[in-house]
Amino acid sequence: MTLNPADPAFAARLRELLPEQAFRPVAPHYLEEPRGKWTGQAGLVVAPGSVDEVSRALRAAHEARVPVVPYGGGTGLVAAQVMREGPAPMLLSLERMSAIRGVYPEENVLVAEAGAILEDIHTAAEAEGRLFPLTIAAKGSARIGGNLATNAGGVNVLRYGNARDLCLGVEAVWPDGTIFNGLTRLRKDNTGYDLRNLLIGSEGTLGVITAAALKLAPMPAEVGTALLVVESPAAALKLLSLAQARAGGTVSAFELISGVGLEFLKEALPEMRRPFDPAPEWMVLIELGMAEGQDPQAMLESLFEAALEAGLADDGVIAQSGQQRTDLWEMREQIPEANRRIGGISSHDISLPLSEVPGFIEAAGAALRARGDYRVNCFGHLGDGNLHYNVFPTVGKTRADYPGEAAQLQAMVHDMVMARGGSFSAEHGVGRLKVDDLQRYGDKGKLSAMRAIKAALDPHGIMNPGAVLPLS
Amino acid sequence: MTLNPADPAFAARLRELLPEQAFRPVAPHYLEEPRGKWTGQAGLVVAPGSVDEVSRALRAAHEARVPVVPYGGGTGLVAAQVMREGPAPMLLSLERMSAIRGVYPEENVLVAEAGAILEDIHTAAEAEGRLFPLTIAAKGSARIGGNLATNAGGVNVLRYGNARDLCLGVEAVWPDGTIFNGLTRLRKDNTGYDLRNLLIGSEGTLGVITAAALKLAPMPAEVGTALLVVESPAAALKLLSLAQARAGGTVSAFELISGVGLEFLKEALPEMRRPFDPAPEWMVLIELGMAEGQDPQAMLESLFEAALEAGLADDGVIAQSGQQRTDLWEMREQIPEANRRIGGISSHDISLPLSEVPGFIEAAGAALRARGDYRVNCFGHLGDGNLHYNVFPTVGKTRADYPGEAAQLQAMVHDMVMARGGSFSAEHGVGRLKVDDLQRYGDKGKLSAMRAIKAALDPHGIMNPGAVLPLS
Structure with missing residues (x-):
């Protein structure tokens, strides 16, 4: 499909259709993405102020066969918001429709x-x-x-x-x-x-x-938060079942944290409080959000006791104040920042059927050990089967010491995930970064239907070309 | 689009592709629907035993341009399972794939x-x-x-x-x-x-x-059920908010029941137990499902007290045994049967934004009173904004006394629902019964995209022709 750039003639056409305030300079932040690896291009940036203005801008692009990159906050992690190849697109920012x-x-x-x-x-x-x-x-x-x-x-x-x-x-x-x-x-x-x-x-x-x-x-009236030390990911999953049996639907978060994550925090953000030192191998951060008159603190205490008895947990902290809750969450939320500072070789936003999680973590760890010296920070939304499985250099090395390995590690991890019925993109999406993965791993009957739908709704292929599906 | 009937030549082709046990006689039950109003047709009935057999049957129909009616349990209420016009279809029953x-x-x-x-x-x-x-x-x-x-x-x-x-x-x-x-x-x-x-x-x-x-x-370990008498649908909605604030996500059901519904039970199924006689105008059936160690009975009692204090409820029954729970649910679940025995003029499976529910019930009641003598049984899933709003003859008349009114009443009710941002089919679907409604009320930008997707995935238009979208 031949597309045309958002050139001055197209800009002139748009100026007939949209008010002055809809036009924005092509500022650098529109062309960046948070990983800092890809740079986009744009022939022009428009920020419509209403659904009618969006309609006019798209109709013009459709008629002129100009590519369109829709733009929100620019925080996506798979480069769906940066088009670096092909004719310069119209970047369509929703920033003025923020009501x-x-x-x-x-x-x-x-x-x-x-x-x-x-x-x-x-x-x-x-x-x-x-x-x-x-x-x-x-x-x-x-x-x-x-x-x-x-x-x-x-x-x-x-x-x-x-x-x-x-x-x-x-x-x-x-x-x-x-x-x-x-x-x-x-x-x-x-x-x-x-x-x-x-x-x-x-x-x-x-x-x-x-x-x-x-x-x-x-809004949950009463919130309770605990960090429990568990023996293994398998024990963490049993603890999740126990928590859901006891606390029903009030379990709001169940996050796996690894000892490597705590070590990374110590290394990269030494000023942060850490609840355990030395770091245990595996922990889960549990949050309960309950209605008026219920007592999440008591529920967490009884859950902790039951977990100790069942041999699922062997240490733990239950937050006793809002500050302690904040500290526990701060620790969880700073892990990605610590990862960035350490500098990973490859990162994976994967999901697995819950019962496949422990086996995957074990098998992937063994495969990496057989391959060479790495550190793995595996953490994330265990309750959803969604892990951020990130591979780092061993102590004393940097990612420059592992040239050309990122793609190999990614293929290795994704192959292992897919063999277990998992997904190579649990929550970040496909964007432009994982287009090849989708072509490689995607079901034929899924890809054919996706192409048919794309052609039916976007016959000229103007919408975010090269994202999700490859350029045809 | 020209389609061909599932004729003997097509049947012969299928017999080359599918084993003997995949063929079923065209028994009457495949051609009926629960309302007993429409009768379908079928050139043949096939019941594939595997996804591969389904694939072979569909590929043959696609090549021969023979219509296909997928068939589950035949319980749908909008005639999606009966094709009464056009070339006789292949009825594709999933009954053999029941594992x-x-x-x-x-x-x-x-x-x-x-x-x-x-x-x-x-x-x-x-x-x-x-x-x-x-x-x-x-x-x-x-x-x-x-x-x-x-x-x-x-x-x-x-x-x-x-x-x-x-x-x-x-x-x-x-x-x-x-x-x-x-x-x-x-x-x-x-x-x-x-x-x-x-x-x-x-x-x-x-x-x-x-x-x-x-x-x-x-599985909720502890279940509690109550039937509370409320002053109005508006009070019922406030009671729902109160229940959700107190019992969080444990409110499993919140059903509106009208006094007319109880009268209908008395009239049509007099052997059934009724909790109140005479029937109050409005009631809600609430069910809580809680985890181990929680006490839904106590929660319902405190909710009932709070509702009394707030003037939202003025009477009520909290089930004290499994039998009482069953009786309360039996009453709710027999209302459709009582409706059938009374014989409605028109029935409506509608939904509304929650805050529009009380105004709609009031306005629709007033419009009906202005129009003539009817009884209305309005009941259903209030927590979802989903009402079964059914119009019946007044006492001493039957629906034969209201000739030609069904379509008029339906248009009147649906117009009022759509004007309030509601839906003319909350849970039953479009089928063949509401195809005209969808054309009339459906957004243009929704219908155009639906047609494009249908044409892309089913270019010969073989799948359930005339359901959801009109025959083109």
């Missing part, structure tokens, strides 16, 4: 425009005594449209689901400029194909989400 | 073939101490493939979601016979378009689901 259109506490619903910052949505929900459960490290700059386009995950997925599960309806624009008015606040609506979920997770390749109706939850 | 392929209690996952009976899935889950929460009146004959194809709802949606929310992955066959291996047990997998949710709710028009990985939940 919270309404909060409906009695319905547990909030309606936001796609450019609303995730943290601003949290604040608006909290003002009405409600929780918007989706939260990620980049919440201060990530925009909800991007969170939906990538089906973002985070630490609360275990209890509340991922972005997909938190969205009731979307307003969007198809590649030819047609507006899809699907901004329903309904909990149940069986009237036709599920276009909302087709857009969610399509990473800007099928259309542009311009607004969303989001599910809120009652 | 539970595996139960993974430690993952809270069960994998079933599409023809598994819903109640058999309940039993298999319970044998491992787990709950499969999807439940509907027709559970003894409905098959999970049909439940997924129609995105079935039921009484537990408030807590656990509908069929869509309970499915992790599907195995399916596209209209041209290509197999889609998407039977993942993963909680998180962001690798491409969400084809699973596209198939779920597409009512057999985009492909055939042959197996599914389903989410289980821990």
Whole structure:
């Protein structure tokens, strides 16, 4: 498919269709991504102020066959937001559509425009005594449209689901400029194909989400947090079952933390408090969020006792104050920063069927030991079967000492994950970074249907070319 | 698009592709639907025994351009399973693919073939101490493939979601016979378009689901049930908020029941126990499902007291035994049977944004009173904003006394629902019964995308022609 650059003629055409304030200079931050590895290009940047302006911009791009890169907060980790090859695209930023259109506490619903910052949505929900459960490290700059386009995950997925599960309806624009008015606040609506979920997770390749109706939850009145030392990932999974049997649906987070993670914090961020020194090999961070009159502290204590008795845990800390809770979470949330400072060889955002997690961790560790000297920081959302499995240089070496290994390690880890029925991208998406993985590992009947849908909804292939599916 | 009947030549072709046991006589039950209003046709009935056999049958139909009606338990209420016009179709029954392929209690996952009976899935889950929460009146004959194809709802949606929310992955066959291996047990997998949710709710028009990985939940250890008398639907909604604030996510069901419903039970099923006589105008049936060591009975009592104090409830029954619980649910579940015996003029499976529910009930009641003499039985899944709003003859009349009114009443009710941002089909689907409604009320940008997707995945239009989308 031949596409044309967003050149001065196209810019002139757009200036007839959109007001002055919709045009932005091509500032460097639009062309960067957080990993700092890829640089994008853009012929122009437009920031429409309404769904009608998005429609006009897309219709013009469709007619002129100009590529379009939808742009939220730019926090994605798989380079879906940077197009570095092909004709210079129109970068379509949702930053001017950042309004919270309404909060409906009695319905547990909030309606936001796609450019609303995730943290601003949290604040608006909290003002009405409600929780918007989706939260990620980049919440201060990530925009909800991007969170939906990538089906973002985070630490609360275990209890509340991922972005997909938190969205009731979307307003969007198809590649030819047609507006899809699907901004329903309904909990149940069986009237036709599920276009909302087709857009969610399509990473800007099928259309542009311009607004969303989001599910809120009652704010848990009582919160309790504990860090328990477990013998192994298998013991951690048994502890999860025990916690869910006792605390029901109130288990909000169940994060695996490895001793290597704590060592990395000591090495890279020595000023941080660490609850155990020396670091145990495996820990889980558990959070319970309960209703008024319930006692998560007592529940965690009895869970801890039961875990000690059952031989699942052998040490632990239950936060006794808000500060201690914050410290425990701070430790969890600073692990990615410590990883960055140490400098990994390869990182993997993988998921596995829960019962395959312990076997995978063991087998992958053995395969790495057989191969050479590495350190592995394996941590993440164990309750969802989602691990961040990251491979680092051994002590005294840097990643420069492992030339050409990143791709080999990735292939090795992904092969092992896929052989166990897992996924090579649990929550970050495909973007441009994992297009080859999807072609390699993706089911033939999935890829053929994806191509057919892409061709049907975006016949000129203007939407985020090269993301998710390869350039044809 | 020209389609050909499933004639003897096509049957002969199929006999080369499928074993003898895949062929079934065209028995009457394949051509009936529960409302008894529409009769379908079929040139032949095939019941493949494996996904490969489904693939062969579909590929043959695709090549010969023969229509295909996928068939589960035949319990759908909108005639998606009966094709009464056009060339006689191949009816593709999943009845021979009824195996539970595996139960993974430690993952809270069960994998079933599409023809598994819903109640058999309940039993298999319970044998491992787990709950499969999807439940509907027709559970003894409905098959999970049909439940997924129609995105079935039921009484537990408030807590656990509908069929869509309970499915992790599907195995399916596209209209041209290509197999889609998407039977993942993963909680998180962001690798491409969400084809699973596209198939779920597409009512057999985009492909055939042959197996599914389903989410289980821990079985609630303690269950409590109460029937509280409320002043109005608005008070019922406030009571729901109160219940959720106090009991968190343990509110499993919150069903609105009207006095008319109780009167209908008295009239049509006089042998049934009724908790109140005379019947109050509005009631809610609340169920809590809690973990080990929690006390739903005490929670319901304190909720009842709080509701009395707040003026939201003025009478109530809290079940004191398993028998009393069963009686309360039996009363709820027999309302549709009483409705059938009374004989309605028109029935509506609608949903509304929660805050619009009281205003709608008031306005629709007023509009009906202004129009003539009717009785309205309005009941259902209030927590989801999903009402079964059914209009009946006044005392002493039958529906024969209201000739030609069904369509008018339906248009009136649906217009009022749509004006409030609601849906004309909350949980039953579109089928063939509501195709015109979807054309009338559906967003243009939704319908155009649906047509594009249908044409892309089913270019010859063989899949369930005339369901969801009109015959072109």
